[in-house]
Amino acid sequence: MDDVRQVRKDTEGYCIEDLAVGMTASFSKTVTEADIVLFAGISGDTNPVHINQEYAATTMFQGRIAHGMLTVGFISAVLGTKLPGPGCIYMNQSLKFKAPVRAGDTVTARATVTELVPEKRRVVLKTVCTVGETVVVEGEALLMVPSRG
Numbered sequence: 001m002d003d004v005r006q007v008r009k010d011t012e013g014y015c016i017e018d019l020a021v022g023m024t025a026s027f028s029k030t031v032t033e034a035d036i037v038l039f040a041g042i043s044g045d046t047n048p049v050h051i052n053q054e055y056a057a058t059t060m061f062q063g064r065i066a067h068g069m070l071t072v073g074f075i076s077a078v079l080g081t082k083l084p085g086p087g088c089i090y091m092n093q094s095l096k097f098k099a100p101v102r103a104g105d106t107v108t109a110r111a112t113v114t115e116l117v118p119e120k121r122r123v124v125l126k127t128v129c130t131v132g133e134t135v136v137v138e139g140e141a142l143l144m145v146p147s148r149g
């Protein structure tokens with residue numbers, strides 16, 4: 001199924017009645033050096049693998065990598081702004097960090113509806129972040145969404 005279109009207002013998300021298995025949406029962003037340094041400050045995670053090139057060069061990654069949770073923020077972005085969009089409540093998220101993300105990489109976070117539980121107003125989405133053809137993060141999200149009823 002094609003990407004959901006941004007025909008709704010920025011403040012309107014999908015209700016449970018509007019959702020169908022297969023609906024999909026994505027958000028893309030190029031990760032910058034500034035994003036990584038700012039995320040270290042915002043989160044308090046100053047792990048040197050993210051911000052100290054000399055140290056990071058000695059690790060298996062042979063250089064600085066982005067915080068995993070910075071990449072996960074792009075999943076939150078697609079869920080919170082596109083599908084299901086405003087009005088949804090994040091309840092659960094599984095994650096596998098499959099490959100590193102580095103400054104300069106463009107990450108695409110894609111969310112695809114896999115299951116609906118209308119009586120509980122729950123939606124399950126497969127969530128995958130890629131850099132080019134490489135899957136960097138994958139998992140599953142559970143959200144509560146509004147109902148028109």
Ligand SMILES: C/C=C/C(=O)SCCNC(=O)CCNC(=O)[C@H](O)C(C)(C)COP(=O)(O)OP(=O)(O)OC[C@H]1O[C@@H](n2cnc3c(N)ncnc32)[C@H](O)[C@@H]1OP(=O)(O)O
Pocket residue numbers: 047065066067068069096097098099100101
């Ligand atoms: C405190 C916060 C710190 C951070 O934020 S660090 C930044 C976020 N993390 C990353 O960027 C790490 C990204 N992931 C990777 O680079 C790689 O991934 C690893 C280096 C962690 C592992 O790679 P490799 O040693 O090459 O493993 P394999 O040979 O691809 O797989 C061996 C087995 O391990 C499983 N596996 C690999 N990655 C994960 C994972 N992330 N979660 C769960 N399982 C994993 C596979 O499936 C497979 O399993 P089977 O032998 O049964 O086939």
